[in-house]
Amino acid sequence: MSEPKPLTRNQTLVLDTLSAEHAPLSAYDILDRLREEGLKAPLQVYRALETLTERGLAHRLESLNAFVACAGDDCHRSGVIGFAICEKCGSVAEFSDFVLRQRLEGWADRQGFHPHETTIEMRGMCAACSVAA
Amino acid sequence: MSEPKPLTRNQTLVLDTLSAEHAPLSAYDILDRLREEGLKAPLQVYRALETLTERGLAHRLESLNAFVACAGDDCHRSGVIGFAICEKCGSVAEFSDFVLRQRLEGWADRQGFHPHETTIEMRGMCAACSVAA
DNA sequence: ACTCTAATGTTATATCATTACGCTTGCTTC
DNA sequence: GAAGCAAGCGTAATGATATAACATTAGAGT
Ligand SMILES: [Zn+2]
Ligand SMILES: [Zn+2]
Ligand SMILES: [Zn+2]
Ligand SMILES: [Zn+2]
Numbered sequence: 001m002s003e004p005k006p007l008t009r010n011q012t013l014v015l016d017t018l019s020a021e022h023a024p025l026s027a028y029d030i031l032d033r034l035r036e037e038g039l040k041a042p043l044q045v046y047r048a049l050e051t052l053t054e055r056g057l058a059h060r061l062e063s064l065n066a067f068v069a070c071a072g073d074d075c076h077r078s079g080v081i082g083f084a085i086c087e088k089c090g091s092v093a094e095f096s097d098f099v100l101r102q103r104l105e106g107w108a109d110r111q112g113f114h115p116h117e118t119t120i121e122m123r124g125m126c127a128a129c130s131v132a133a
Numbered sequence: 134m135s136e137p138k139p140l141t142r143n144q145t146l147v148l149d150t151l152s153a154e155h156a157p158l159s160a161y162d163i164l165d166r167l168r169e170e171g172l173k174a175p176l177q178v179y180r181a182l183e184t185l186t187e188r189g190l191a192h193r194l195e196s197l198n199a200f201v202a203c204a205g206d207d208c209h210r211s212g213v214i215g216f217a218i219c220e221k222c223g224s225v226a227e228f229s230d231f232v233l234r235q236r237l238e239g240w241a242d243r244q245g246f247h248p249h250e251t252t253i254e255m256r257g258m259c260a261a262c263s264v265a266a
Numbered sequence: 267a268c269t270c271t272a273a274t275g276t277t278a279t280a281t282c283a284t285t286a287c288g289c290t291t292g293c294t295t296c
Numbered sequence: 297g298a299a300g301c302a303a304g305c306g307t308a309a310t311g312a313t314a315t316a317a318c319a320t321t322a323g324a325g326t
Contacts, residue, residue, distance in 0.1 A: 008273065028312070041276065046314065051273085063195040063252050065282090065313060082237070084246045095240060103233050104215070104255065111226065112260025113217045119196050119254045122237065127245030141304065160282070174307060179283065184304095198282060198313090 007051075013037055014048040015069060018058055023090030024066035061085065061092070063121045068092050080104065080118045086126035093126070140184075146170055147181040148202060151191055156223030157199035194218065194225070196254045201225050213237065213251045219259035226259070 007015065017033050018025060025033075027045045039045065049067055052058035056075040060067055061083060071094045075081060080101040084093040100120070108115050125133070140148065150166050151158060158166075160178045172178065182200055185191035189208040193200055194216060201216075204227040208214060213234045217226040233253070241248050258266070
């Protein structure tokens with residue numbers, strides 16, 4: 001194997017921005033926070049995000065068109081990941097469940113379907129926000 | 134209880150368009166197909182889609198920003214639905230699995246998370262396209 | 267030095283979705 | 297029937313998200 005290749009400047013800026021936030025950010029949110037660092041165009045952010053998500057350092061939340069830093073000390077795309085997204089406070093919990101994965105793969109096998117990328121997202125209210133309700 | 138309230142003209146047009154297609158359509162795709170019926174603005178389509186998805190007659194595919202007609206003889210929002218989306222031919226299979234649902238709800242319960250809406254989408258290659266590869 | 271790959275910078279454009287406002291329709295209530 | 301209400305509609309403008317195209321730069325491997 002080889003060196004884990006360091007992140008570039010733009011990639012680091014974007015990942016740091018995501019990590020500092022406790023909620024998902026859209027690419028444009030990220031861009032706004034990085035204007036003073038010299039970033040000017042959406043594409044600079046999207047390109048960094050592409051690399052980061054490929055490496056499992058960040059995740060895209062499809063139902064929000066937004067992104068979060070990986071919460072799991074780096075997933076490395078470890079199989080199927082699920083997200084529980086609080087619609088009130090924006091917190092995102094990341095989970096990975098073997099049975100869930102097995103179940104999806106079982107269905108796919110029986111159908112002859114070959115999954116390439118799987119999205120599991122629950123939107124609702126987190127424990128903290130529920131008690132406050 | 135009461136009558137199942139008929140669909141309006143716009144809602145019918147949109148649902149028929151979705152039903153006639155074998156692949157997901159974006160709101161603008163739908164609009165294009167309905168211009169000769171007199172529709173002119175995206176909002177007319179989005180409003181119809183909102184009603185249709187609320188009633189379980191159509192579904193939104195979050196990872197595609199697109200819509201499909203319900204394939205299950207009307208879901209009526211019957212719990213958690215999963216989708217298997219072929220990235221080659223665009224076919225969409227709809228499935229509903231009790232164990233899957235149980236597993237998600239179990240996790241949510243343990244965390245005190247209250248899911249409101251759940252998205253499960255697998256993108257990959259369908260059986261038909263796989264043999265053709 | 268040559269080549270290959272990844273990343274970058276910039277401009278312009280494409281695609282997806284909502285806000286705002288006013289009108290019409292059907293229904294309920296006085 | 298008039299007044300009030302809710303859902304739907306039409307239209308224009310705008311906002312939000314994402315990519316295409318093209319030229320350039322930096323580093324690794326030979
Ligand atoms: Zn992760
Ligand atoms: Zn919360
Ligand atoms: Zn359905
Ligand atoms: Zn296919």
